[in-house]
Amino acid sequence: MLTTSPLRTAVGATAIVLLTATPALALGPFLRTSGPLSDFVLGTPGPFDGASARVQIVESAKGSHALLTVKGIDPSVSGQTFGAHLHDGPCIAGDGAAAGPHYNSHVHGQTPVAGVSDRTEVWLDFTVADGAGTGTASVPFVPQPGNRSVVIHALPTNPQTGGAGPRLACLTVSW
Ligand SMILES: [Cu+2]
Secondary structure (H helix, E strand, C coil), rough: CCCCCCCCCCCCCCCCCCCCCCCCCCCCEEEEEEEEEEECCCCCCCCCCEEEEEEEEEEEEEEEEEEEEEEEEHHHHHHCECCEEEEEECCCCCHHHHHHHCCEEECCCCCCCCCCCCCCECCCEEECCEEEEEEEEEEECCCCCCCCEEEECCCCCCCCCCCCCEEEEEEECCC
């Protein structure tokens, strides 16, 4: 009876060194945008009518830093603090619901721990002085690209629930 040796391949004998992509080599802004705020409450005067905003998000060694600057705010709300967050959905004037929920890193599968906090979401609350306000956030994740928005609310962010009252205005942040 004729027998043949099976062909043998060398697969498996070679150690494979995985050179994974080193994260965060390209530290720098991946989002920088500015423009007039879009009003959610059309036809009703509000403190952000005519205001404009600038948003920058920069990748850091441990996640990302976000910066929100708002200008042209009605002086009548000087001293007040307004909640502001990165939301999943787009910024559409007159349609606060379109902005969807807060961008949450757990929901996006980026962090293991579920919950609502300034570690899982990008909270950019600011206090108005001289018609302007600045909010900053540092989070241990990098928000994933999308057609998103920064939404300004009527109240400061509740640290337990993330709620901040009615949605007043938004800026498109898309990258
Ligand atoms: Cu919000």
